[in-house]
Amino acid sequence: MGVEGIGASVVRKEDRRFITGKGRYVDDIKIVGLTHAHFIRSPHAHAKVKSIDTSAAKDMPGVVGILTGQQIVDDKVGNLICGWAITSKDGTGMKMGAWPAMAPEIVRFVGQAVAVVIAETKNQAKDAAEAVVVNYEEFPAAADIRAAIKQGAPQLHPEAPGNVIYDWTIGDEAATEAAFKAAANVVSLDITNNRLVPNAMEPRAAIGEYNEAEEHFTLYTTSQNPHVARLVLSAFYNIAPEHKLRVVAPDVGGGFGSKIFIYPEEMVALWASKKVGRPVKWTGDRTEAFLTDAHGRDHLTNAELALDANNKITGLRVKTYANLGAYMSLFSSSVPTYLYATLLSGQYNIPNIFAEVISVYTNTTPVDAYRGAGRPEASFVVERLLETAARQLKVDPAELRRKNFITQFPHQTPVIMAYDIGDFGASLDSAMKAIDYAGFPARKAKAKSEGKLRGIGLSCYIEACGIAPSKAVGSLGAGVGLWESAEVRVNPVGTIEILTGSHSHGQGHETTFCQLVAERLGVPISQVQIVHGDTDKVQFGMGTYGSRSAAVGLTAILKAMEKVEAKAKKIAAHALEASESDIVIENGEFKVTGTDKSIALPIVALAAYTAHNLPDGMEPGLKEGAFYDPTNFTFPAGAYICELEVDAATGKTSFINFVAADDFGRLINPMIVEGQVHGGLAQGIGQALLEGAAYDSSGQLLTASFMDYAMPRADDLPSFKLNHTTTLCPGNPLGVKGCGEAGAIGASAAVINAITDAIGNNKLEMPATPDRVWHAIHG
């Protein structure tokens, strides 16, 4: 309805303040009496803190306080929790080591905080931190998976012998074994899924403020889910009770998952504000972001595919080692298990799947959800295997995929997921047409005649989004429900406020959520305000991640809207002396169908608040809330095809074309969807070609700045050609599926499939840097 309703590419409301530098981020907040925190961090990957001498530092100019790990333990501040319990195949629970917010005794990764200096200025805090003498006894470190699981490896936590956190399986092992025995062909592949650093544009920051008279705390923080932060801080960390703690996540400059978690620095800022009796601000710098923001991915996998004589897939067997770093971050346990192995069926009808996932501790930064979280890793495994199978069997990779596509819905996979709808063939057709797949052999031949190596690579991804049905995730070990809540307030003058538990940190909710209101009521989006990110304002919420905010958050708003509309119709019918069932809403007016009688929304709203003439027994006011719990995940899916050339002399890759055909269900704002896909593709291509966190064997992060960690720049990327095919999601009334992670999930396999096609050699790990590609070609 109208130019600002669902399906309209409305310009983003929030961009005016962002592009004019008027956003209000945590670091922009000034509070009277503010002090500044600087953390003292371990330079060692594994060591014992023998002593911390603060005597020279504590009287330095501006120093307000110096707090150590021991003090945080003495104050009984809770250890960091992991919110998803995973059970090993032998029935035992996960082996979790303690993670205090600052280390009182043992440090297990470079950058782990051991103390914090609080001073009048950041510079004074840094000066004093240099005068604090920390004595360490260094231990040997296990800096990667292989080092952590080998005999005699350094032990990180006494709770986890052999550094193994859990050894978890999914699927039917015996049936899968039988499928492999009976297979006509078996394809096997070893895969490294490289470790990534999220690198949100805004580093993490926190301000803790304690009001002694009220015994009340406020935390301003860079969070994707302020209510979850409040819940965890109060229920587990003993810093403040829930009703005495307000968490505000103002403008947040990107998250990509890394701002879901409640980190030590946020805890310390809050705790320290009471200790020193002054508000405490910490703003991380880029080095701290590299060292302490939860990293993503980091898997070692062996995957095998069984096929029958007709090239139908009969089985998939996967064994993955997942690196969770030195401590278990908030959702770390679920990422390589329920967010990964449940997607191993991909877009294919695979009757037998068995996966084993062994998660291990290493002396590295903790690893957790990063854009896609488990699903990029699954998609990469499946799509690399399919491509490898096609080459091994000498069949066209598109045809092999098509032959094995799931075409009947709903479809129950052997790994929990029940796909509700999709049309994988349509996406593949669309992508193949867009890239002129049929013309590729001729283009490749022409390139060859010019001395160029040209390749094409497909990736048909599926993801589970709209996270998640609470009962289902609860039965799998999640510590929280994953519904969303909303409140719709129609003010007495007819403007509308939407309070949502979703949080926007780049997604554009302030626009798209308004578009739903515009669609239903026919009012301009300028009359609608989205309120989010403040636990004192919004009733509750589970936040934004897992491409859930449209499918779950917006549906909650829709449910609340329906209640508001029903009440408003009653008021309108009463005022117009018509039957409620005859009232329709159009262009901001309540009309009696078939007549010229109408009443404008502001009049209805005013009537609701003056309450002079409401139907008998009706409560005043026009404000309704709703909680929405989805019945299933949603399943965005699509096909990506990448065509590129490799310079054999340098190993450098140049894109020729990159096409995407996504099925996100209904699009609320196609322009914003396009932006989300662009960003996701940039990160997926970044993983494939450029990004990779590297540690040396002693556990030092070699890529701790942008001089060494290659973030994709605009000129590293091709101009994307985006297409959409649409099957409406039957699981929610809007028919939406989610689009936030797709690009990051599907892109990397397409790129690696294309490079390996170009060079005719499958031995290539991500990131496929020119150096690695050159070595793959020349040995």
Added chain:
Amino acid sequence: MYETIYHRPSSVDEAVALFGKGSDSKYLAGGHTLIPVMKQRLAAPSDVIDLGKIKELIGIEASGDTLTIKAATTYFDIMQSADVKKSIPAIAYLTSVLGDPAVRYRGTIGGSIANNDPAADFPAALVSLGATVKTNKRSITADDFFKGLFTTALEDGEIITQVSFPVPAKAGYEKMRHPASRFALTGVFVTKTKAGDVRVAATGASQNGVMRVPVIETALKANWSAAALDSVKVSDSGMLADIHGSAAYRANLVKVMAQRAVTAAG
């Protein structure tokens, strides 16, 4: 950053005098190397003496067989200069692939060579072209100026005032960009002098910083063409090796970039 005293002298003599007065003075040009290390508290000069506004240090002159670029001239001005494009276009090209626009607007030729980063672009140009570095005290040939990683012949307080390049018969530069920093993963500058000599310098490759590449020079002297290098093998001994490139890869790049530089030089 630690506290420091900022000075803005208007002549080289004044800068030198100020330098002597500070307990631990540093000259500042574009600041694209010095300021980041100060922000990281890795450098703590007592006094920062800005050379960027000294008029006698800015400008480009082409006279017959010599192109002279004054020390505090920015990459951007070098890239745009008609004199540079006409006399040694390879230098204009080099600056166009150096860093990004922000770096090119601030960074200077003097700062670059004083810093002598082993992956910086300009040292290759100076060595290959046989340039002369002029300071407030003396003239130093490029071969004598660069002394390994981040080390030069400059004495404490000595100011580079200008660099003079003999205009060559032919010159070309090609660079494989470092994927993250965009410095030279390896860059090669090739020069054929008017006297017929060939000088080739590689940056980003050797553990000792910018280096001449004799095997390539010999081959090109015999036959100035990319094909002349087809059978040349550059040894990987002494080459840098890190996560972005093995020693063997860098040795390969020295040859491939040299071939492309020759092609670019014409």
